[in-house]
Amino acid sequence: MHSDFFQELKQRGLVHQTTDEETLEKQLNEESVKLYVGFDPTADSLHIGHLLPILMLRRFQQNGHVPIALVGGGTGMIGDPSFKDQERQLNPLSTVQDWSNNIKQQLSQFIDFNNEKNPAIVANNYDWLGEMTLIDFLRDVGKNFTINYMMSKESVKRRIEAGISYTEFAYQLLQAYDFLKLYQKYGCLLQLGGSDQWGNITSGIELLHREEGVQGFGLTIPLITKADGKKFGKTEGNAIWLDANKTSPYEFYQFWLNTDDRDAVKFLKYFTFFRLDEIAEIEEEFNQAPETRVAQKALAKDVTTLVHGKEAYEQAVRISDALFNGSIKALNADELDQAFSGVPAYEVSSEDSLNLVDLLLAAGIETSKRQAREDINNGAIYLNGDRIQDTSYEIAEEDKLSGKTTVIRRGKKRYFMLRF
Incomplete structure (x- = not known):
């Protein structure tokens, strides 16, 4: 005591x-x-x-x-x-x-x-x-x-x-x-x-x-209120579960990493077992350079490790880095599933043409062949992180990560999965 x-x-x-x-x-x-x-x-x-x-x-x-x-x-x-x-x-x-x-x-x-x-x-x-x-x-x-x-x-x-x-x-x-x-x-x-x-x-x-x-x-x-007035514990309207099968460790980690600057130190006091003097040190460093997100990183690390274990935390960081740096090819099948859970996926059948323009249309990523060609020519289409600017490009075996998945990005943020 x-x-x-x-x-x-x-x-x-x-x-x-x-x-x-x-x-x-x-x-x-x-x-x-x-x-x-x-x-x-x-x-x-x-x-x-x-x-x-x-x-x-x-x-x-x-x-x-x-x-x-x-x-x-x-x-x-x-x-x-x-x-x-x-x-x-x-x-x-x-x-x-x-x-x-x-x-x-x-x-x-x-x-x-x-x-x-x-x-x-x-x-x-x-x-x-x-x-x-x-x-x-x-x-x-x-x-x-x-x-x-x-x-x-x-x-x-x-x-x-x-x-x-x-x-x-x-x-x-x-x-x-x-x-x-x-x-x-x-x-x-x-x-x-x-x-x-x-x-x-x-x-x-x-x-x-x-x-x-x-x-x-x-x-x-206290009932937890977020600085932006939104309800704590939901993201995109979905609850953040403690069960890894319902909310992947990567999504869980991202939830904490995206904590509002105004809430980060408060949440460190609520949810972590850092001593108060350790939190004060983090707070000081955070106030001097909020852009380093040192408080959010400490929060996300501690809570993710507590709930899902050290390995899951390290995997979540690896996925985050890969997405940030565009090095999607470095991820294994499980990490790809976590990184892109909830992303629209299209099952490619044996009848489908493997031409990129045709696939963009079949998967509903583009609304017309004309638009698909335009986006490819303008450099807005990425395959597993690599920009493709050739409208006659055909998806090959080496484009299938872990032998079964291709990640397509359109523009800066919109991701889609092709599953083979």
């Missing part, structure tokens, strides 16, 4: 609200505290919106506390209304259970379940919510809360106008019951969550107090 741990969290900007801050800080300094974060399985993978709470669990564990990752196999069947504009779609039990297993797997990358001193715990609230009867729920949980208390929560208030089902209205009681069960099972006294979880967390503290006469604590982390 470091006596300045809580203060460091504050200096990193990771503390948004807490209940009884003084007592909580004292407790964290003096003993190993059990704390939990809930993750509802609403997809088959976690995304970077979950990364901050996951890394909070890691920070607490590194400081001698015991993190509990609660997978919401039960609450995931229902959906949390907190700051959502509409009802969630309900998923079948088998789907939610599969997703729960994936999430447990992902969490084990970040928190240590086999540590000798303070091993992390994984729990699934389906274990108690799944077997609880409605009568038990109404008697043991519902009795402790007035409707006025539940209605006063910001997450409910925001939805009353648009409409909220009884199912989602009752969500805060289920989350409160989770806190009670985790206290009874493991002695858990602290719940962490995003700032949108404050209402649900305080309901849990209330239930702990009423049922067990103990003081629980809540701590929320």
Whole structure:
């Protein structure tokens, strides 16, 4: 236990609200505290919106506390209304259970379940919510809360106008019951969550107090806002997943590398394990020469290595360099797939002519042969990074990278793939 741990969290900007801050800080300094974060399985993978709470669990564990990752196999069947504009779609039990297993797997990358001193715990609230009867729920949980208390929560208030089902209205009681069960099972006294979880967390503290006469604590982390006002965690409208099959390590690395200058140092404090004095040094260097992007590079390296490992990080850098320098031929098949995932691809059939003008037209890269010839003559067409200015050019075996792919670039930025 470091006596300045809580203060460091504050200096990193990771503390948004807490209940009884003084007592909580004292407790964290003096003993190993059990704390939990809930993750509802609403997809088959976690995304970077979950990364901050996951890394909070890691920070607490590194400081001698015991993190509990609660997978919401039960609450995931229902959906949390907190700051959502509409009802969630309900998923079948088998789907939610599969997703729960994936999430447990992902969490084990970040928190240590086999540590000798303070091993992390994984729990699934389906274990108690799944077997609880409605009568038990109404008697043991519902009795402790007035409707006025539940209605006063910001997450409910925001939805009353648009409409909220009884199912989602009752969500805060289920989350409160989770806190009670985790206290009874493991002695858990602290719940962490995003700032949108404050209402649900305080309901849990209330239930702990009423049922067990103990003081629980809540701590929320800020909701991440980007300097440009866009939502954090999405790029081109797609979520950035922690699963390498859903978001390639290269795309993941690029996401962090493209962080706005105004956010780079803040994100270093949030998402990396650099010491604050190291971050201050990076910040100083960054302020003197922002064009070197030293803060973004440090951020992208640390987070990509943490999530995907050193090799994947080095591969992402190699792909980035190859694209920047136009040396596409240096990439292997897997790197080509990562570099150009999402790029329009055309499957070349045995019937297709291998003449460049014909292929540009067949693949939909050009709208007419005239335009294709014009672009080739003007030097706007590149094959695997090399400019081609011969309209009679035929694609040869050596143009097929790894024997199966040709990368065509039109103009400065527009990439296309031909697959053979």
